[in-house]
Amino acid sequence: xxxxxxxxxxxxxxxxxxxxxxxxxxxxxxxxxxxxxxxxxxxxxxxxxxxxxxxxxxxxxxxxxxxxxxxxxxxxxxxxxxxxxxxxxxxxxxxxxxxxxxxxxxxxxxxxxxxxxxxxxxxxxxxxxxxxxxxxxx
Amino acid sequence: xxxxxxxxxxxxxxxxxxxxxxxxxxxxxxxxxxxxxxxxxxxxxxxxxxxxxxxxxxxxxxxxxxxxxxxxxxxxxxxxxx
Numbered sequence: 557x558x559x560x561x562x563x564x565x566x567x568x569x570x571x572x573x574x575x576x577x578x579x580x581x582x583x584x585x586x587x588x589x590x591x592x593x594x595x596x597x598x599x600x601x602x603x604x605x606x607x608x609x610x611x612x613x614x615x616x617x618x619x620x621x622x623x624x625x626x627x628x629x630x631x632x633x634x635x636x637x638x639x640x641x642x643x644x645x646x647x648x649x650x651x652x653x654x655x656x657x658x659x660x661x662x663x664x665x666x667x668x669x670x671x672x673x674x675x676x677x678x679x680x681x682x683x684x685x686x687x688x689x690x691x692x693x694x
Numbered sequence: 695x696x697x698x699x700x701x702x703x704x705x706x707x708x709x710x711x712x713x714x715x716x717x718x719x720x721x722x723x724x725x726x727x728x729x730x731x732x733x734x735x736x737x738x739x740x741x742x743x744x745x746x747x748x749x750x751x752x753x754x755x756x757x758x759x760x761x762x763x764x765x766x767x768x769x770x771x772x773x774x775x776x
Contacts, residue, residue, distance in 0.1 A: 610726075621765075652723075
């Protein structure tokens with residue numbers, strides 16, 4: 557019998573800037589629901605707010621960023637991404653596998669937001685924070 | 695010591711890997727404020743000979759920048775009149 561492997565993932569998705577809070581709430585709810593339905597565990601959920609995009613996507617220059625960390629079994633990510641693809645309000649998504657063999661303890665052990673050099677709230681403090689062409693130097 | 699052979703051509707001080715110099719700095723694709731030091735004004739990834747990173751960190755930064763590009767945290771290119 558195949559052993560079900562618990563894996564740890566992080567997900568970022570971007571919702572188009574004209575979406576209402578309700579639209580965004582529905583998408584977040586959908587993600588939470590899928591994680592739960594597939595017997596996963598939601599570890600962390602962050603709303604990064606409206607940020608400037610580094611490049612134009614579907615004529616939009618800004619987007620709402622949401623960030624999730626969760627533990628899940630095979631098939632969960634496919635289902636989440638399938639749903640995000642169907643939602644027109646979602647303009648980008650990216651899932652990264654953090655751990656291939658997670659345990660109940662490792663899921664909450666080191667939330668990436670604490671391991672980061674700066675808390676995301678500081679990075680994204682400013683509504684327009686983000687990549688700034690003038691700042692870039694070689 | 696092993697860098698003496700470059701002394702003839704090298705100007706200024708030897709670049710050090712800033713992630714080794716400052717252990718509190720973390721390579722994270724979600725943090726453009728760190729990544730932006732490793733791209734040119736055109737958006738290209740800075741080569742190792744310029745960035746001064748050790749191979750391991752250069753690979754990490756490359757990966758981080760490519761991930762950041764996928765979710766529009768970093769640019770693929772910047773349109774600039776040259």
